[in-house]
Amino acid sequence: MKRFPSLFQPGKIGTLQLKNRIIMPAMGTQLADVGGSVTDRLINYYRTRADGGVALVTPQFAAVSRDSMLPYTMALCDDAHVSDWKRVADAVHEAGASFCIQLMHVGMLLLYSDIVPPDVSILVPSMMPWLKKTNNPYHELSEEDIERYVEDFGQAARRAREAGADGIELHACHGCLVSSFLSPATNRRTDQYGGSVENRARFARMVLERIRKEVGETFPVWVRINASDDVEGGITLDEAVQQAVILESAGADAISVSGGLEYWSTLSIPCYPYPKGPMVPMAEQIKKAIKVPVIAAGKIDAELAEEAVAEGKLDFVAMGRPLLADPDLPEKIRQHLVEDVRRCIYCNNCLKTDPEAGPGSCSVNPYLYREAKYPPAPAKASKRVMVIGGGLGGMQTALFLAQRGHRVSLYEKNSELGGQWNVACATPGKESYGTFTDYLKRFLHRYSVTVTLDTEITKDKVIGVRPDAVVVATGAVPVWLRVPGGTGKNVVQGHDVIEGKAKAEGKVAVVGGRFIGMEVAIWLAEQGKEVSLVTRAGLGEDGIRLEKLSFKTLAGKLLGLHVPLYLNSTVMEITDKAVIFSMGGEIYTLPADTVILAVGMQSDNKLVKELEGVVPELYSVGDCVKPRDAAEVAYQAARVAAQI
Template structure:
């Protein structure tokens, strides 16, 4: 496959031979047991990615000491009793030809005392801005204790059969906290100058090296720029990188950010693909050891360009492999049109992690459910009719066809996609279009019979004579029962985003949830003067923290926002709303845009009751929710058929 000669070429980290330059970086899953031990779910998840052809898997941040536990069901490597489970994980990955490393980690002030059962530890008693707990300043004896904990964890990793170790020195965790003036205010030999701030990380590196021997590969992950005022920048981390190379580190994994700049740790779709590659290039310019690049790299062409330009030596795909475990194999085999790209929505992975839940993937419902959703051929192929060509309908049709069923899909409109075009029309969200394109391509490949402009009535369904019907008819926009809502200058947000209506210069958007905020930004960027009216105390309440924070930052510069306000009436160009126990008017409004949610489009579902035909209802036709739930239900039903 000459299109990607570098990406698919073998390479080495130290003496470790890798079959290609594609790396799965450590991503927290919350799949472990509460004591940090390995589960069947964790093994199946990694085995699926190894089977998919990746060169190196780096297993998630694994806490070396109970004081460093950062996640409710994080993986542990703090005790010898965990070795058998870790060995089982290693063997599952090795069975498919991939190499496997494990990341050694201590959460420092970004851990959680709820999980550690004791005060947080840090170089200085300064709370992390996002966690809020005041940590205990580590004594020199405690520092020595943690150095030994890293070394013991490294010994366990080697005993369990891992091919390499990665030391987590990034993202505002303990080693990074010592290195950074953002978190280290010590006055002893562990604080002050860069040389002093490097002391603890280097002590850990030396102890780990002694524990595993001179030939065992050690990778170091670093935040080359913390992206916070007073934090580390590339000038300092170049010095650190050179020193790490001198100390025998075999590769550098170059990331960015801390919890206070989390959008740079896990980049939402608002940031461009390859947004951290300049940092990898900066570090690579001062060292001779391999550099691994990260930063929303979800496409092999982007990856190959990075390697071709000499900006890095290996590429971490991260969420790209969460979304499509077979991406490396598809690259090698030239099946690029079959790649399901990460859309960087952060919904099922990062948002769920922030809620202490196990992670998943919005567009790949099998992530974390590899053993539950095996997608083998059905024992009894059936004639399946799917009604609705939105994401839920297309996904259930894809899964059913994969399992050998004869599938027909009816879509009432002239296009497939349902609400997906509404999602990828607002600014900086075009990545979502790749998912629609993937589903459409899969339906064609799997020979699903798609009929557009086809309305499903009970009579039409009966004439089709399906064995089973899957109703994925989606939702319709909700409206308000207030005076004036039927006026010509009152339009729906869906029609605005579809370009079906004319919008005047001055606009009031009623509703400040995800759709309202994105419609407001869409209009503001087109030059409209926009005011959002939201009855809750804040807007963007249904948006995850990473995406929501960046959206709000942009909105505040372009849009006026009024919260705690309930629409009462629309009269001509004036809208009246209740605000602080009184009524107020907003005058000179040309267009009122309703973005107040949606209702299930369940007419067919209700009509099918008592029909005698086996049927399922999925997605927004059950209840309007996020795309994550729609895709999961589609996978579940497609697997059950």
């Protein structure tokens, strides 16, 4: 049985005593109202994480200036905001956790948000040549501006303490205003705020000293910095170490380590292709240079967290997405219930906004941002429910129904549960996806769901069972191209290649530029195969919007592997030796011995139509309704289960 003794040792940041080493870092939620006021949903969200055993909760950033406020985010640029923050602080404290407020001016992060409010200019240390090529309004800070924003941080710190915060974190990473001064990639000033590491750190130091003056010498204050900007010409680890030393000398009680400029890099929120804990080795080097505690974030699971703290690489671990996936993660691992943890799979669907599910839906936790609806109410009457299809949607729906007290039978035509989700689990880099399959299987057994494999359900079989309700979750099947040669012997589906059912021989052409097409092309190119990618739209376009950071990570890999990309190209014919396509009105022939299709999925809804009017209650879930991502499936499964 895996134990986590180091994670559950108490620790200190300055004078702040924390009950364990697990911190919830600041993450955007869009749970405030449009004007930035607190809502009940926001309070429930943070209270739930505090209830789950985390030592310290840091809500989404607090805007220190009026020109840093965004819709649906909270501010602390006026005394009127204090009461809202106090409501959040009180809820977190009542649930047993300490409470931190992160102060930030967004600065250049407006480039990532895609939202520039009216009459607001993007604040920059210096105008870069590439900035002049955009249509955004920019303002290069004067020394008078700098002094004014330093004061804004100081006043926001006063309000944070008045609101009941136990500590303050200065956000100085990812490309925000303070971060943009620290980075040589965005700071080309020639005055006292630019040039050397010391000069570029001057603004951050002034802000920290002003905060310290306002809250006192003993109030806990720390700084979150980039260990690497992850862009050419940006902050390197050596510079980050120097910055940490400077900030420690200016009064920082801890250094929190992250990485990446969000408008260029994907390191700030590392998704599934990244290795575990990419910031941990960098944080370890920073820890060697300073005496105050070091915190690190970024794709750190419980096992790596325990190892890093036990070996002295870190003092505290900031777990963001894992606490979205399972708010009770700290308490579960404290009680040695590791197998009960609903693990984050780092798909980054929590960063998307879905028209139906809303902002930030989670592939493994449909109750994210809907904490008041969990646990679901028991069923008024226990029904015999037949769930047909053992993929992701079917398994989740069956579990939610059983948790509500229904008697559930789950049928799958194949020899194992998982359906198309098994393809995702088999994709290189997505090995963590299998942890969710394992979790669902364990809980289906725990809640006595009867699982029948190797059984294809027909209309007659359903009639024979006579269930009270039927949920069809028969998924979708890969689409074939309707062109000459589209089903030839050298044409295979990307799903089959991933699962090892088909081989890629000779020169390979991948047709399809969304996630599966990109992933297959990357996987084969990394094996040394000669691969090209053809897509009828732009890369990642043509359908459901892809999550931005995951897309950029994969696109970067394709470029790094020098995979030829033929965009906005329509396949006209496939022969045994080539793909013939049109691009820009011209016809081209691309040599290819194997053609791999990744052109989308088609719903398998035949059984749904056959059962209409045949059973008392009929529902459908997942891809058999419409091909969709895992977060949408989870949300729909929970909604359907709540209706029965």
